[in-house]
Amino acid sequence: MRYLTAGESHGPQLTTIIEGLPAQLPLTAEMINKELKRRQGGHGRGRRMQIETDTVEIASGVRHGKTLGSPVALVVKNDDWKHWTKIMGAEPLADDVNPDDIKRKISRPRPGHADLVGGIKYGHRDLRNVLERSSARETTVRVAVGAVAKALINELGIRIVSHVTEIGGIIADQQSIAGKSANEIRDIVEADPCYCADPVASAKMVEAIDSAKEAGDSIGGVVEVIVEGLPAGIGSYVHYDRKLDAKLAAAMLSINAFKGVEFGLGFEMAHLKGSEVHDEILWSEENGYTRRTNRLGGLEGGMSTGMPIIIRGVMKPIPTLYKPLQSVDIETKEPFKASVERSDSCAVPAASVVAEHVVAFEIAKAIVEQFHSDQLEQLKAQIDAMKLYAKEF
Template sequence: MRYLTAGESHGPQLTLIVEGLPSQLPLSKEKVDDQLRRRQKGYGRGRRMQIESDEAQILSGVRFGKTTGAPVALAIENKDWKKWTDIMSVYPDDEKATKRRVSRPRPGHADLNGAIKYNHRDMRDVLERSSARETAARTAAGAVGRQLLEYCGIRVAGHVVRIGSVSTRRLEGWSLEEIVERSEQSPVRCLDSDAEKKMIQHIDEAKAEGDSLGGVVEVIVENVPVGLGSHVHWDRKLDARLAQAIVSINAFKGVEIGIGFEAGERKGSQVHDPILWSEEKGYHRASNRLGGFEGGMTTGEPIVLRGVMKPIPTLYKPLQSVDIDTKEPFAASIERSDNCAVPAACVVAENVVAWEVARSLLETFPADTAEDLLQGVNRRREEARNF
């Protein structure tokens, strides 16, 4: 299973093609739209979210609410496109081509590197595609994968554990349902009400200073069967693929799985998870410090991982840059932006994780139909219990 996205931030639409879904999988447009709406929420978002109201149009591969086995094509309209039709035209026009030209690269963005790589004298050709607007299409892909997981009884949730210098208390004993409910109620997707208030204040202070904030998000996946991923090749380790998926999200710079970097501070007896067996649960772990993975494969415990997002580099108090035409120093260009997108990025992270787990599920249990997939997953669960 794979997907491709196309589209620019101010182009007419984002396009997504998903290939490899089994047939007869219930696929709801409303559930895709729900994830797109969740991505647009969050304290600290900018004016673009007041313009867009993302909704997916399913163009192929689904009939009467179920997949056919053919590629699924989706489109997400950019409502801001009508103001950019001249600037983003696909037709040759030397006069229009000079409008809104970007010659001053913004530190922290792909502008200068991409312009050098692809020989663009107008860096708008870089920033339009490197924009985080593309994460709407990736969220839609994850929403498709998420429905495949739901069909197999696998659930995904996420929440924010840090914004800037404000972090949550480590909260134990929350069910997945409680995490979903509380994070959806919070404007910063935080489970800790005390930390939530401090995060909102922190965002307001940064905005007043023309600055931005990053943070840390956590994603949990429950009821995953044993043995997704593989130990036999480096590129089949699922934890490694999840780490790559998280870091591929705009502005994400690092990943922890389970207790993550804390494992480097502890002794081995305080890191690894003792193996238990009972009639009720079969094989299970006494703890989940390794975040649901051993040897690149799922253990059957919940997948738990965290991603760190750097502050958004578009600042209303811009850093110094250099004009590529004159080579003179200038303050970097300002493009419309959020000053904190961590709550929204949490939703993107949930969905890229959902996609990778769904892809691994189909690799482990190849199936032409959704029912065949479910039978394979349930068979593995039974085998693991009786092994």
């Protein structure tokens, strides 16, 4: 199971092709659009979210609401394309047009972005060629892909949810989700402006975001993704590139502006003794093998343990500010203050939605790779058999 994305931030559309989905999976555009709307929400978003209303078109691989087993193509058109046709068009420039006269040409790289290094790598003197693709706009279709993956894992009895645990140094009380299922957490989070389960912390987060925006600055934070119902033994200890935690970590770090990832207790483990870290194993006839705690975040030896998977990612503050940072013009080599290309003061709530969906894809991919998955019902039967086998082992 794999996918590719294509498209530029101000191009005509964003496109993705997903290969490897089982046939007979119920899938509609409405299921995907619900998740795309969540990505555009959250307190702290900028003007772009008011310009675009992201909706998906299923272009192939689905007939009458069910997947065919062939590649699924999804398209999200950019509403703002009509204002960028001359700037971002695919056709060659006319002979009488000087490339240097193209509007919105960029020779001034912004600190914290891909602008300068991308220009060096691909030889672009107009850095718009870099920022159009490196933009977080690309995560739109990654959420669409994740929505398809969620449709699959939901059919297998696996639930996933994300929530914001920290913004600008304000930390949510984890007791706010204690004892709650993924679906219960989702109900709370989707009604919150910061996608946070702790209403007291959320109110303070809103104030911090507003203060940062007023000061022309930005703030980052931490998001957490929880996966419930995954059978034990998904992933592998045999080869480094089949370890599930490695794949999940890579997926999280592939999100724009994410700079760190941890599972369970994460970096706190460095300060604890082994007896305070490892999860004791229990067994009962009713539940099979369980753990007394879940400090390792549902993963051991690169495999799922059957406990909920807990993964967190840290997002740096957005690097494009109304309070510009020092940089250098690549044409004149003169210093300047970096320009504003976008205006989010905090995208952590939206990033939590992206995190949920990239994790959902990796979970679905690991399952499809491990089991026969041409047809949904065959896959369901194998997952049920795996759960029973693990319980009675």
